[in-house]
Amino acid sequence: MKKSSIDIAVLAFIMFFAMMPAGCKPDAGKGIAATDSYYGEQYRPQFHFSPEANWMNDPNGMVYYAGEYHLFYQYYPDSNVWGPMHWGHAVSTDLVRWQHLPVALYPDSLGYIFSGSAVVDKNNTSGLGTIDSPAMIAIYTYHNPVLEKSGSNTFQSQGFAYSTDKGRTWAKYAGNPVLKSPEIKDFRDPKVIWHHATGKWIMILAVQDRVHFYSSPNLINWTFESEFGKETGAHGGVWECPDLFPLKVDGNVLKWVMLVSINPGGPNSGSATQYFVGEFDGHSFASETDGNRWVDWGRDNYAGVTWSNIPESDGRRLFLGWMSNWQYATVVPTQVWRSAMTIPRELVLKKDNHDYLLFSFPVKELEMLRSDNPVFMTSKSISGETTINPDGIDLNQCEMILEFNTGNTAVDSFGILLANDQGEKLIISCSGKSEQIIIDRSSAGSSLFSREFSGSAKAPYQVANKVRFRLLIDAASVELFVDSGKLVMTNLVFPAKKYGNLQLFSAGGDILLEKAEFYNLKGIW
Numbered sequence: 001m002k003k004s005s006i007d008i009a010v011l012a013f014i015m016f017f018a019m020m021p022a023g024c025k026p027d028a029g030k031g032i033a034a035t036d037s038y039y040g041e042q043y044r045p046q047f048h049f050s051p052e053a054n055w056m057n058d059p060n061g062m063v064y065y066a067g068e069y070h071l072f073y074q075y076y077p078d079s080n081v082w083g084p085m086h087w088g089h090a091v092s093t094d095l096v097r098w099q100h101l102p103v104a105l106y107p108d109s110l111g112y113i114f115s116g117s118a119v120v121d122k123n124n125t126s127g128l129g130t131i132d133s134p135a136m137i138a139i140y141t142y143h144n145p146v147l148e149k150s151g152s153n154t155f156q157s158q159g160f161a162y163s164t165d166k167g168r169t170w171a172k173y174a175g176n177p178v179l180k181s182p183e184i185k186d187f188r189d190p191k192v193i194w195h196h197a198t199g200k201w202i203m204i205l206a207v208q209d210r211v212h213f214y215s216s217p218n219l220i221n222w223t224f225e226s227e228f229g230k231e232t233g234a235h236g237g238v239w240e241c242p243d244l245f246p247l248k249v250d251g252n253v254l255k256w257v258m259l260v261s262i263n264p265g266g267p268n269s270g271s272a273t274q275y276f277v278g279e280f281d282g283h284s285f286a287s288e289t290d291g292n293r294w295v296d297w298g299r300d301n302y303a304g305v306t307w308s309n310i311p312e313s314d315g316r317r318l319f320l321g322w323m324s325n326w327q328y329a330t331v332v333p334t335q336v337w338r339s340a341m342t343i344p345r346e347l348v349l350k351k352d353n354h355d356y357l358l359f360s361f362p363v364k365e366l367e368m369l370r371s372d373n374p375v376f377m378t379s380k381s382i383s384g385e386t387t388i389n390p391d392g393i394d395l396n397q398c399e400m401i402l403e404f405n406t407g408n409t410a411v412d413s414f415g416i417l418l419a420n421d422q423g424e425k426l427i428i429s430c431s432g433k434s435e436q437i438i439i440d441r442s443s444a445g446s447s448l449f450s451r452e453f454s455g456s457a458k459a460p461y462q463v464a465n466k467v468r469f470r471l472l473i474d475a476a477s478v479e480l481f482v483d484s485g486k487l488v489m490t491n492l493v494f495p496a497k498k499y500g501n502l503q504l505f506s507a508g509g510d511i512l513l514e515k516a517e518f519y520n521l522k523g524i525w
């Protein structure tokens with residue numbers, strides 16, 4: 001495994017079981033520095049989900065049930081670096097404000113609890129709930145560090161836990177593991193869906209640098225169906241955290257979308273999430289995607305998957321990612337907690353010539369955080385560098401919508417610069433010449449904690465007459481949604497002082513800022 005503290009973690013795992021009296025569980029949330037107010041530390045996101053304290057990585061088991069969006073996540077409650085994995089837990093009724101709940105799943109004698117998914121077993125196929133009160137079932141990977149250390153290849157297997165009280169308490173299935181590794185080391189991160197046409201559960205599992213499909217009538221007995229990916233997509237690293245779901249193209253033809261995270265091997269180095277669009281018949285997946293496609297071209301959106309059991313009356317496909325990158329996640333300059341999630345996003349599929357493209361944009365619920373002092377602007381000519389003063393807007397906790405008209409002139413580049421009085425600046429530029437959007441954080445703030453953090457993220461982009469940027473800025477993260485979500489870039493930044501200065505620039509020709517909207521976004525904690 002890539003995680004550095006593995007030996008200490010193995011020791012901790014053994015000690016944990018040797019010393020923990022039955023029923024005694026570590027407290028989540030301990031260790032908040034006495035000097036900081038609740039969620040008031042430097043770099044603490046104000047409208048993104050982050051754990052109260054300690055280490056978090058992938059979102060897990062996202063499922064909607066009885067009016068609540070559940071968010072579980074990879075969590076190590078005893079340290080601010082990766083260690084023996086638990087599932088932390090939070091719920092929300094609106095995808096915006098989150099309530100922390102006690103840790104849901106603890107490691108046991110079979111191993112740490114790695115990433116996975118959750119479903120509501122509405123037809124009671126498992127027999128663990130009832131039709132009237134169905135069980136919520138969390139399917140995850142057991143990672144056994146002792147077996148791993150012994151040189152075995154079978155240290156990852158799949159197990160599940162169930163809850164009959166809306167996810168508040170959990171029991172592990174007595175017959176775990178339900179799917180053992182066929183002597184393959186990287187065998188993890190099950191996403192389980194109900195496949196209507198075949199009337200079976202389907203599990204998509206990351207296996208080395210490809211995925212395997214299994215099917216089951218009851219979530220307990222699993223049968224191998226097929227493999228996908230050997231010759232397709234990006235292969236610069238191991239595949240992790242897959243997802244599979246149907247989506248209608250422009251609200252019409254149904255296609256299947258597969259998300260697969262890859263680490264390393266992302267388009268801007270390190271971790272990233274690719275996608276494929278095609279057909280799935282309950283047995284195998286056939287991709288119709290040429291080349292490599294990325295859910296997000298930024299450096300900091302990994303292991304993202306979508307919510308299960310969103311009601312048909314809602315019909316959206318809702319996504320959340322881990323806002324970090326394994327290249328430096330354990331050393332970013334926060335102490336009390338480490339990592340936040342992206343803003344929840346809606347995914348839609350659109351046809352672009354012969355291609356199916358995945359668009360994403362913030363869920364509409366986020367608008368409830370807009371405060372009632374927005375700033376609107378119209379028709380501003382941008383020539384060279386132009387300072388913009390959106391009165392009363394906190395540039396470190398806001399949403400900006402900027403609509404440019406390039407007048408079809410091939411300007412060399414134009415964009416946005418956020419700066420502070422320490423000389424730190426984040427530059428987002430759109431280059432007609434190189435047909436790219438570039439987010440340059442090399443001087444945006446602290447980066448000494450890792451040699452891999454600094455630099456630019458680049459994404460291919462053809463500049464048209466109209467270009468729309470929607471930005472969400474929250475303490476230490478900048479999420480950029482271009483046009484209607486065709487291109488997304490999520491990046492962390494750690495400025496020594498808050499950004500207080502906003503400039504727009506245009507080089508090699510003037511452009512017009514046709515329309516701009518600025519909103520302060522209220523904190524959720």
Ligand code: FRU
Pocket residue numbers: 057058074085114115141188189240241303
């Ligand atoms: C992805 C990942 C998963 C694994 C988990 C362990 O970030 O490596 O493959 O289940 O993290 O925390």
